Amino acid sequence: xxxxxxxxxxxxxxxxxxxxxxxxxxxxxxxAPGEIVGLVGxxxxxxxxxxxxxxxxxxxxxxxxxxxxxDLKAKRSRALAHTNxxxxxxxxxxxxxxxxxxxxxxxxxxxxxxxxRIEALLEEYDLVRFRRTKAGLLSSGEQTRVTLAKAMLNSxxxxxxxxxxxxxxxxxxxxxxxxxxxxxxxxxxxxxxTSHNMYEVEAxxxxxxxxxxxxxxxEGDPKTLPREHGAETLEDLFVQVAHEALHExxxxxxxxx
Amino acid sequence: MNPSRVAxxxxxxxxLLRGSPQRVLPMFAWVAIDIVLxxxxxxxLNSVSGAGFDFVPALLGAVLLWDFLTRVMQGVTMAFFExxxxxxxxxxxxTPLTTGEYLCGxxxxxxxxxxLGLIAMLVLATGVFGLSFxxxxxxxxxxxxxxxxxxxxxxxxxxxxxxxLGPASEWLIWPIPTLVSPFVGVFYPLSVLPGWxxxxxxxxxxxYVFEGMxxxxxxxxxxxxxxxxxxxxxxxxxxxACLYFAGxxxxxxxxxxxxxxxxxxxx
Numbered sequence: 001x002x003x004x005x006x007x008x009x010x011x012x013x014x015x016x017x018x019x020x021x022x023x024x025x026x027x028x029x030x031x032a033p034g035e036i037v038g039l040v041g042x043x044x045x046x047x048x049x050x051x052x053x054x055x056x057x058x059x060x061x062x063x064x065x066x067x068x069x070x071d072l073k074a075k076r077s078r079a080l081a082h083t084n085x086x087x088x089x090x091x092x093x094x095x096x097x098x099x100x101x102x103x104x105x106x107x108x109x110x111x112x113x114x115x116x117r118i119e120a121l122l123e124e125y126d127l128v129r130f131r132r133t134k135a136g137l138l139s140s141g142e143q144t145r146v147t148l149a150k151a152m153l154n155s156x157x158x159x160x161x162x163x164x165x166x167x168x169x170x171x172x173x174x175x176x177x178x179x180x181x182x183x184x185x186x187x188x189x190x191x192x193x194t195s196h197n198m199y200e201v202e203a204x205x206x207x208x209x210x211x212x213x214x215x216x217x218x219e220g221d222p223k224t225l226p227r228e229h230g231a232e233t234l235e236d237l238f239v240q241v242a243h244e245a246l247h248e249x250x251x252x253x254x255x256x257x
Numbered sequence: 258m259n260p261s262r263v264a265x266x267x268x269x270x271x272x273l274l275r276g277s278p279q280r281v282l283p284m285f286a287w288v289a290i291d292i293v294l295x296x297x298x299x300x301x302l303n304s305v306s307g308a309g310f311d312f313v314p315a316l317l318g319a320v321l322l323w324d325f326l327t328r329v330m331q332g333v334t335m336a337f338f339e340x341x342x343x344x345x346x347x348x349x350x351x352t353p354l355t356t357g358e359y360l361c362g363x364x365x366x367x368x369x370x371x372x373l374g375l376i377a378m379l380v381l382a383t384g385v386f387g388l389s390f391x392x393x394x395x396x397x398x399x400x401x402x403x404x405x406x407x408x409x410x411x412x413x414x415x416x417x418x419x420x421x422l423g424p425a426s427e428w429l430i431w432p433i434p435t436l437v438s439p440f441v442g443v444f445y446p447l448s449v450l451p452g453w454x455x456x457x458x459x460x461x462x463x464x465y466v467f468e469g470m471x472x473x474x475x476x477x478x479x480x481x482x483x484x485x486x487x488x489x490x491x492x493x494x495x496x497x498a499c500l501y502f503a504g505x506x507x508x509x510x511x512x513x514x515x516x517x518x519x520x521x522x523x524x
Contacts, residue, residue, distance in 0.1 A: 018513075049513075055351040057515045077259075077353040085351060093269075093343040100272045107265035108352045 005033045006069060008082070008157045008190040009054065014063035016049050016214075023049045025214040027063075031158065031190035036180070038205035038222065039194045042242045046214040047194045051087075051162050054192065056080050068157045081109065084154055086147040087162035094136020098127055098146050101135055102153060109154035121149040124179075141172040148176065152183070159183065159191045165200060173197075177204050198222075198235040208234075210241055217241055258361065262354050266362020267369075270336050274370075284370050285377045288324045292378050295320040296386035314392040315474045316444060319467060321378045321388070323443045326404040326411075326463060327434040328374040332367025333412025334419075334430055341424050346515050356506050360499060363416070364409055371408070375401075393470060396479040399488065400466045406491040407462045410498040411437075417502040420509060442467050462491035 007030040016024040024046040031037045039047045052058035054065055056076055065072040070079035092101040106114040122128045125145045135146055151159060165173035181204055184191050195201050201208055202222045210218035218241060222234050231237035274280050299312040340346060382388040390397050415430040440454055441463040447455050458464040465487030469480045509515045
């Protein structure tokens, strides 16, 4: 990690409101080059809303997003050229082959020497034998590898992963974690990672942001944070903080229905 | 405007067409059926009318030109629907791709597919039924240009409607050409329409094409002024359609509709 480097992502005072409901409320954080930041929290906490705002597919009600120094609102296309993402809910078109998908997104991201880059990624993600297979015919683990290969096409400065290991077997999940950790270790790119798997978060992330009801409640090193808050494990801390946040919200507004 | 990103959107459609006879066949089949059907109708009318009037350039030519417009529109909407059906918006719009580049990619696709359809129609109409485009003279190119721009405008507008209302609104889009056709006088002069329909017709660029075509077939000069008016209107509508699509896209980004498109609504 190189904390003195300017951040690859700077989110300042992000808010997203739907009518009276605040899905994300004054969230500020940074991701430094070489850093893997985990965005954790219960369902509906605002993790995906935050990621969608950074991806440029959801406009914040307030706040500012800088990606590699580019203001997302003012220079959307330039800012997004520094990013890429993989999400379990955004598979690549199933009616195109693996290679066709990679070529199309490679053109969109303006990847130089695209054919060479595709070959390298097919090798790296063990997809060579699937290059002419339609993406929709692959297993969920294989599809995850394809979306990760797509996410690496442009060697992004900011990689966003929304539950990338959901619904895949432990062996493949470990393999993916190793690849992402190696990607971050290169030092010029940061990763924003959401997951419900606290073991995974502890193993991979340098820092976590605990979101609940749209706000950051805790922030710190996932390896030391549980002890600092009197919990045995990160999962215990997760449950404890999620319950406290729920009770606090209920005491203000009455029980959730 | 980045040509590489425009090419990516168009290349996606090339890949889909290349390995899919069920996508390629309709590009030729429906227009061919129309030409064969109307080819025989015009032959029959020529044989029974006995007035010396040649129905081939008037009716068969009109069918060909109208089918060209509908193919252009469907070229845009079909390419757009491919992204609807494969839930590809999040993948596309979370990239540097701009809406202008995306629309240009759809237009490039529509230009290619409609040109292939036009060639198929020309081969059939001239080879089998003796339609000669020399009958339209130098006005043929402006005819095709006005219809092309009008078809693109309709397609972009239709894509905006589906983006705004969700995947199920696709069924609203298919009948649009049929709804427009009575007003633009594909087969009859606008003078046979009631006043209110004529008023609407004068707002529709294709009406100027079909009126011009009939004027030429009747032996008159090419109505260049009328064609210019139709051309200007078609460019105006294309601009408005692009503005509408961009407005809907901004709405979808503001409300989160792009990220949750399959839900069809954000309310």
